[in-house]
Structures are given as structure tokens and as C-alpha cells.
Amino acid sequence: MKRVQYEHSPIPYLFVAPQIIIIVIFFLWPAAQAIYQSFLLEDAFGLSSQFVWFRNYSDTIFSGAWLQAAGFTIIFSTLVTFLSLGLALLLAVKANEVIQGASTYKTLLMWAYAIAPPVAGLMGNLMFNPLIGDLYGFMNAVGFDFDHKLDPVDASFVVILISVWKQVSVNFIFFLSGLQGIPKSVNEAAMMDCNSSTRRFWTITFPLLAPTTFFLMVINITYAFFETFGIIDTTTQGAPGGATTTLVFKVFQDGFRGADIGGSSAQSVVLMVMVLALTVIQFRFIEKKVHY
Amino acid sequence: MSGVTLKSVRKTYPNGAEAIRGVDMDIKSGEMIVFVGPSGCGKSTLLRMVAGLESITSGEISIGERVINDVSPSERDVAMVFQNYALYPHMSVRGNMSYGLKNRKMNKTEIDKRVNDAAKMLKIDAFLDRQPNQLSGGQRQRVAMGRAIVRNPQVFLFDEPLSNLDAKLRVQMRIEIKKLQRRMDVTSIYVTHDQTEAMTLADRLAVINEGMVEQMGAPMELYSDPKTLFVASFIGAPQINLIPVTYDGKTLNNGDLKLAGFTNLPENTDLVLGVRPDVLTHNTAGQFGLRVDLVEQHGGENLVYGALKGAKNEDGDELEICLKGGKEMLPSLDESLQLSFDPATAFVFRKDTGERLI
Numbered sequence A: 001m002k003r004v005q006y007e008h009s010p011i012p013y014l015f016v017a018p019q020i021i022i023i024v025i026f027f028l029w030p031a032a033q034a035i036y037q038s039f040l041l042e043d044a045f046g047l048s049s050q051f052v053w054f055r056n057y058s059d060t061i062f063s064g065a066w067l068q069a070a071g072f073t074i075i076f077s078t079l080v081t082f083l084s085l086g087l088a089l090l091l092a093v094k095a096n097e098v099i100q101g102a103s104t105y106k107t108l109l110m111w112a113y114a115i116a117p118p119v120a121g122l123m124g125n126l127m128f129n130p131l132i133g134d135l136y137g138f139m140n141a142v143g144f145d146f147d148h149k150l151d152p153v154d155a156s157f158v159v160i161l162i163s164v165w166k167q168v169s170v171n172f173i174f175f176l177s178g179l180q181g182i183p184k185s186v187n188e189a190a191m192m193d194c195n196s197s198t199r200r201f202w203t204i205t206f207p208l209l210a211p212t213t214f215f216l217m218v219i220n221i222t223y224a225f226f227e228t229f230g231i232i233d234t235t236t237q238g239a240p241g242g243a244t245t246t247l248v249f250k251v252f253q254d255g256f257r258g259a260d261i262g263g264s265s266a267q268s269v270v271l272m273v274m275v276l277a278l279t280v281i282q283f284r285f286i287e288k289k290v291h292y
Numbered sequence B: 001m002s003g004v005t006l007k008s009v010r011k012t013y014p015n016g017a018e019a020i021r022g023v024d025m026d027i028k029s030g031e032m033i034v035f036v037g038p039s040g041c042g043k044s045t046l047l048r049m050v051a052g053l054e055s056i057t058s059g060e061i062s063i064g065e066r067v068i069n070d071v072s073p074s075e076r077d078v079a080m081v082f083q084n085y086a087l088y089p090h091m092s093v094r095g096n097m098s099y100g101l102k103n104r105k106m107n108k109t110e111i112d113k114r115v116n117d118a119a120k121m122l123k124i125d126a127f128l129d130r131q132p133n134q135l136s137g138g139q140r141q142r143v144a145m146g147r148a149i150v151r152n153p154q155v156f157l158f159d160e161p162l163s164n165l166d167a168k169l170r171v172q173m174r175i176e177i178k179k180l181q182r183r184m185d186v187t188s189i190y191v192t193h194d195q196t197e198a199m200t201l202a203d204r205l206a207v208i209n210e211g212m213v214e215q216m217g218a219p220m221e222l223y224s225d226p227k228t229l230f231v232a233s234f235i236g237a238p239q240i241n242l243i244p245v246t247y248d249g250k251t252l253n254n255g256d257l258k259l260a261g262f263t264n265l266p267e268n269t270d271l272v273l274g275v276r277p278d279v280l281t282h283n284t285a286g287q288f289g290l291r292v293d294l295v296e297q298h299g300g301e302n303l304v305y306g307a308l309k310g311a312k313n314e315d316g317d318e319l320e321i322c323l324k325g326g327k328e329m330l331p332s333l334d335e336s337l338q339l340s341f342d343p344a345t346a347f348v349f350r351k352d353t354g355e356r357l358i
Helices: A011-037 A055-061 A064-097 A102-114 A117-127 A134-141 A152-180 A184-193 A197-208 A210-227 A229-234 A247-257 A261-289 B043-051 B093-102 B108-122 B137-149 B167-184 B195-201 B219-224 B229-234
Strands: A040-042 A049-051 B004-012 B018-027 B032-036 B058-063 B078-081 B155-159 B187-192 B204-209 B212-217 B241-247 B252-254 B257-259 B271-275 B288-297 B301-312 B318-326 B336-340 B347-350
Touching: A011 A261, A040 A055, A040 A261, A055 A064, A055 A261, A064 A102, A064 A152, A064 A210, A064 A247, A102 A152, A117 A134, A117 A152, A117 A229, A152 A210, A152 A229, A184 A197, A184 B078, A184 B093, A197 A210, A210 A229, A210 A247, A210 A261, A229 A247, A247 A261, B004 B043, B018 B043, B018 B212, B032 B043, B032 B195, B043 B078, B043 B155, B043 B187, B078 B137, B093 B108, B093 B137, B108 B137, B137 B167, B167 B195, B187 B195, B195 B219, B204 B219, B204 B229, B212 B219, B212 B229, B229 B271, B229 B347, B241 B257, B241 B318, B252 B301, B257 B301, B288 B318, B301 B336
Parallel strands: B032 B187, B032 B204, B078 B155, B155 B187
Antiparallel strands: A040 A049, B004 B018, B004 B058, B204 B212, B241 B252, B241 B271, B252 B257, B271 B347, B288 B301, B288 B336, B301 B318
16 A cells, blocks of 8 residues: 655654653663673773673572572562552542542542652661661560561561552552542442442452553552662661562672672663563553453 | 332432422332423432432432332342443443343343343344443443343433433434333333423423422423423423513503403512413414514424514513414514414413412
């Protein structure tokens, strides 16, 4: 088929140029650098480097520390995603039913959105401080032998708690607007068709929220993978014994603390491929089950 | 089947606004009742109170012998058709129709039978596996009706079900709803603001105004024997001609306009004379004159609009009235017509209370 061709003006290219330039400078160029450096091995003083093919990859992927970090990342992201989505959904459903003082209630729930992850981490650090931390005192007072400086499970609990708390507000906003997007008459029709409100929720409300949930799941997994760096860096810093080290935090540790540029680049390339694969899976398999 | 009874039903919102101000009604089994009134009159609120979607402040609503004030909507044994269809967008047509039955733990063969029967009756059996967004407005409306029919309820509730359809489809669906209701013989309450829809569908009409039933009766009864000015002006298309007048013991007067043939009316009181466009006749010995402004040709009949000579409306402007004639009635613009009517076919209302005197 022959399409009608019009003469193109160069102006549209000018308009998209700033975005393209940003992507090239801040994503494509560093990514290319990372791929290039992942094949190099530097000496301890950074004076010379040699090309080592895939040795950096095999060294990192088969190391116990990397596998530990990968395992923690999977558990951590799964828990953070599900807990923050679940809690936010519960809060949104309840807030949607509130009639009096609804806007105050909603504003209070959205507040945490304005807090940056490192700040959230610092706040968590204070609350879990063994000397003055209220939550630290509380956990021990109710009978747990709680010490996040020594116990891996306790340390994971701290970072997960802070990460979830920080993310619930964002999810809450999206779920609430999703709930308000469901036509009132559809809910009323369901009320006449189904007596159990729990069943109504799972058969009508939840399926209609599926697009929102899917979108939030993608956002939350990305958040758990990357943005929680700030929280981990300001609280546990991967301790004890690397038990709360996520893959991103390990890239940072090996590259900037350990000065192993090659190894850290190889890790970041692997991470990039993992996230790419995850995104493809999400869109391929889950999106099909979502009704827009 | 059973009827619906409303006993001094009231609805007051927390802010003090009174939506329904004492409604008594006795709907017989199998009857089709239409609530009609201007927007904001409370007709939808009243319907939603029967459905259970609005709480009842005081009074009592019962279906058959059962008082349903505190019964949840799904257990009242009523089915409702919504204005915007309210189909479940994530379910197929079959899913939409069977959802209410599944939740009532009906067995699968019975569900399939009911869905197939209803689909056949509504001519949507070809679309059972489609999603609502693949259907046209008329088809969605049918699915919404199907969802109500399969429930086989004691009462059908219709909340302006046709107002989202185009004019032609609306007339067609109106006829189908009426036929369906006759065939199924289910007590129905139908809410509309369209008086033509109300007149044609209803066994009995309830004209609702400001939260109260102004008058209830068969459509023709309301047309020819309205109890109030509001009912007279709401029922009938084209609208009844309303002429503000006073009575001096002999004639009804408005400026130079004097109409004889009326007796037993209060003097020195503001009255309103109501004359239907179809009782006005054109003859050379007429009682009053009309200056033609506009002629609307509707095919079988013509509507002539013009200013009533010598009379003024409340604002002191020309008083516009309408006359219905046959298709041969084709006066030219600004032509003067002499008109008359039989005083026995006209209504006289008190202006302040709206009460009908003659």
C-alpha cells in the first residue's frame, strides 16, 4: 500500500531533542561504559587495566556474596511489593468508605509520599536506635529478643518496614483514584446481585482495579530493586554480614567502596538484564490477564 | 407476584434537605407504575428507596406482606435496570447475566437455562460471549434488562433506562419494555422525566413534585382530569396553554381579552386558565384573536404558535399560545386567526395554590 508522504519539517526533532539528549547522556552512555568496563580488570591502584573477557561475570555470579545478595533482593522485593500493595489497597478501600472528614483522612495517608527514601531511612534509624529508639524499645518490651545490628531477620525486618511505609502512600493515592473511577452504578448493581461485601470486592472491585494494580506492581518492583538503596544506605548498610545487601547496594559497595570497577560493572549489567527480563515477563504474561 | 406498598415514606438527608415528604402508594401485583416529574423532584430517590440503595428515614415500604425497610438490596427480591446500564465491564454478557444467580447458589443447569431463555427473548443470544464494550448502546440496554429478567424477581425497577439511547431506538425499546412487562406480568416501577414515555408505558402514573405525589391515576385520567396546575402543565405534549386571568362575576379577563361561559369562580383572585392545544378550534365567529408567529408541520398535524391578542403574560409581554390543527391548517405568518373553545373542556386553577377550581 502506498502511503501519502508529506514534506517533513525539522522542528519536531528539535522538540524531542532535549529528552533524547538526556537519555543518551544519563542512560545510554553510562550503560555502554558499564558494558565496556565489565570486560576489564584493573590493578589495585587503578593505573592499568587489561581485557579479561567474561572473567568479571563468572567471578561475581558464582561468588557466594552475590548469590546471597540476589536471594535477599528477591525476598525483599517480593515482600515489599506485596505488603505495600496489600496495605495500600486495604487503606484505600477503607478510606473510600469514609464520608465524614474524608479529605483530612486522605491527606494524612498521603503525607509520607513527600519524604525521600534516605530521609525515611534516617527516621527509621532513629526509631530503631538501641539507646533512644521507641520501636527498638517496643519490640524488646513485647518479648522479642530484637537486635537488628546482629540478627539478619531483624535487620531485614527494619529495612522492609521502612521501605513499605514509604511506598504505601504512593500506592494508596493510585488505588484510591482507581476506586473512585469505578462507576457508582456498577457498585450499586453489584449490591443488588450479591449480598456478601467480601465477595463483591473480589468479583467486582478487585478485577476492575486490575489495571491500577498491574501498573503499581511494575512501579513497586522497580522501587524495591533500585530506590530502596537510600533506605539501606542510611540504616543497615547491608549489615549484618551482607544479610540486607541488595544487588544495587552491592554494585555500589564493590564499585565505590571496594574500587572493583570491572566487577561492579559486570554486576550492574547483569542487574540490567534481570530487570529487562522481569519487565518483559510482566507485560507479556500478566498484562494479558488485565482488563482495561 | 406481589404488589408494593408505601406508607408515609419520608427521606431526609443529614443536612436537613427533604427529598421525599410523605408518600403513600399502593401498587397492585403485575401493575406498571411510572414515576414522572421534573429533575430533582425525588422520583429517582423514591425508586432507590424501594431498591434499598437509599435508606428510609421514616415510614414503611413493603413488597407483598414483607416489610423491607431493613432488608439488604440483594435480598429484597427486586431487580433494577440502571440509566447507564451499569454492566460489569470485565464480564461477558453471559457473566453479567448469571452473576446474580451464581451468588444465590443456583445450580448451573438452571442458570444456563434462564440465561439462554432471557437472551432469546431479548434477541441477544448471539452476543452471549462478547464483552460489554463490544456492544452498541441498544444491545447493552438489552443486556441490562436481561440481567434483571433472569433474576425472576417480584418487582422490576427501571431508573430512566432509555434516556441514553437515540430517539428512534428509544421508541422501539419503549414498546418492547411494555410488551415484555405484559408478558411476564411482573410488578414494575419505572422512573422517567419524559412525559410521552410515561403516558405510553404506564398502567398508572404518579406525578411527583418536590418530594410528594401530586396526583396518581391512569394516564388519560391525568390528562383529562388534572387535580392541580402542576399536573396539567406537566402532562400533555404540546404543553397546555396557561393564561393568567381574573374573574369579575361574568367573564374571565386578561387585559382586553374577555371570555364568557364561566360561573362560580372567586372574584378578585389570581386565576390561571388552562386550555389544551387540541380543544382550540379555528372559526370566523371566534371569541378571541391570534397573531400567527410560527407554524410547525409534523406531517399528520400542524402546530400553530402565536400571540394572543389583547392579553399579556405575567411579565407584561405578549402571551404565546399553541393550537393544534390538521395538516390543512396552514396560516401565513402574521395572519390573524379567530379562535374559540368550549368552556367545559378548559380548566381553571387558583394561581397561588395551584388547586383546580373547574
